[in-house]
Amino acid sequence: MSFYDQLKFDASGLIPAIIQEQKTGRVLMMAWMNRASLEKTLATGKTHFWSRSRQKFWMKGESSGHTQTVKTLSFDCDGDVLLIQVEQIGAACHEGYQSCFFRTVQDDGTSCRITEPQLQTPEQIYGANK
Amino acid sequence: MSFYDQLKFDASGLIPAIIQEQKTGRVLMMAWMNRASLEKTLATGKTHFWSRSRQKFWMKGESSGHTQTVKTLSFDCDGDVLLIQVEQIGAACHEGYQSCFFRTVQDDGTSCRITEPQLQTPEQIYGANK
Numbered sequence: 001m002s003f004y005d006q007l008k009f010d011a012s013g014l015i016p017a018i019i020q021e022q023k024t025g026r027v028l029m030m031a032w033m034n035r036a037s038l039e040k041t042l043a044t045g046k047t048h049f050w051s052r053s054r055q056k057f058w059m060k061g062e063s064s065g066h067t068q069t070v071k072t073l074s075f076d077c078d079g080d081v082l083l084i085q086v087e088q089i090g091a092a093c094h095e096g097y098q099s100c101f102f103r104t105v106q107d108d109g110t111s112c113r114i115t116e117p118q119l120q121t122p123e124q125i126y127g128a129n130k
Numbered sequence: 131m132s133f134y135d136q137l138k139f140d141a142s143g144l145i146p147a148i149i150q151e152q153k154t155g156r157v158l159m160m161a162w163m164n165r166a167s168l169e170k171t172l173a174t175g176k177t178h179f180w181s182r183s184r185q186k187f188w189m190k191g192e193s194s195g196h197t198q199t200v201k202t203l204s205f206d207c208d209g210d211v212l213l214i215q216v217e218q219i220g221a222a223c224h225e226g227y228q229s230c231f232f233r234t235v236q237d238d239g240t241s242c243r244i245t246e247p248q249l250q251t252p253e254q255i256y257g258a259n260k
Contacts (some may be wrong), residue, residue: 003235003242018148018157025155027148030211042239074245076230077223081160083231093207100206101213105133109172112133115204 008080009035014050015082019060019092022071022085028092029100031060033082045070047086064125066090096120138210139165144180145212149190149222152201152215158222159230161190163212175200177216194255196220226250 009015014032021028033041037048037057047060047068061067068086075082093100096118104115139145144162151158163171167178167187177190177198191197198216205212223230226248234245 002240003233004240006233006242016146016160018160020157027150027157027213029206030146030148042235072234074231074234075242076159077225077227077232078230081230083157095207097207100208100211101204102207103133103136104202104204105172110132110134112136112205 003075004035004038006079007075007082008078010080012052014052015080017047017049017082017084019047019068020083020085021088021092021098023087026099027101028068028086028088028098038082041070041084042073047084060092061089064090064094066092066125068092091119091125094122094125096122096125133205134165134168136209137205137212138208140210142182144182145210147177147179147212147214149177149198150213150215151218151222151228153217156229157231158198158216158218158228168212171200171214172203177214190222191219194220194224196222196255198222221249221255224252224255226252226255 013034016030017033018030019028031049032052034050037050040048049058051058067089071085073084091098097116102114102116103112105112143164146160147163148160149158161179162182164180167180170178179188181188197219200216202215221228227246232244232246233242235242
């Protein structure tokens with residue numbers, strides 16, 4: 001039996017994929033995959049997603065060069081979430097941080113602050129016109 | 131400004147929350163929160179979620195005793211995913227595994243196998259009648 005038979009894609013045909021850097025354990029991002037992007041991810045060893053806002057298939061790093069090489073791919077007990085361990089090139093976040101989760105809520109429970117260094121500016125990653 | 135103003139709940143008023151064990155870096159589970167469960171999580175320091183299948187507010191560990199104490203709460207660049215570092219009591223997965231992501235796809239790209247030990251059976255956690 002293929003593991004695909006154990007997965008549950010949602011009503012839009014999508015499943016969330018948590019991306020974790022294998023060597024550091026840092027959770028880098030979460031994005032959505034459809035079956036085609038999951039198949040492409042496994043076939044190529046590079047993460048591919050489905051953008052809900054742009055309604056577009058995309059490879060992580062296609063613009064920035066910050067690709068992700070798949071190390072392991074797991075799925076949860078309900079079969080409705082993926083966890084993918086990767087080797088990340090450069091910053092995972094399009095805002096230039098290692099992780100998209102660079103803002104952390106403070107002890108007051110309402111304010112937040114940036115809790116990791118910005119490795120590059122978006123202009124450095126994508127060029128001044130993007 | 132409250133960090134809530136930077137969050138985007140989906141059309142159902144929900145936001146996915148990735149739960150990571152702080153001391154090991156293990157990603158334990160992903161579940162959904164509405165604003166009320168997020169507020170309760172921050173007020174009590176224990177994770178609370180919204181069950182989409184049961185349409186019900188729930189505290190992690192309310193049946194099993196396997197509660198999660200919040201250590202840090204971060205959110206991503208788009209404001210539409212939470213990452214919560216916790217201290218986990220017992221197994222996070224209702225099937226008795228430390229993490230819900232206990233199944234990993236193998237090198238053939240289609241088969242999978244269980245890649246972590248089962249700490250308890252569901253019967254041991256919830257009793258024989260559940």
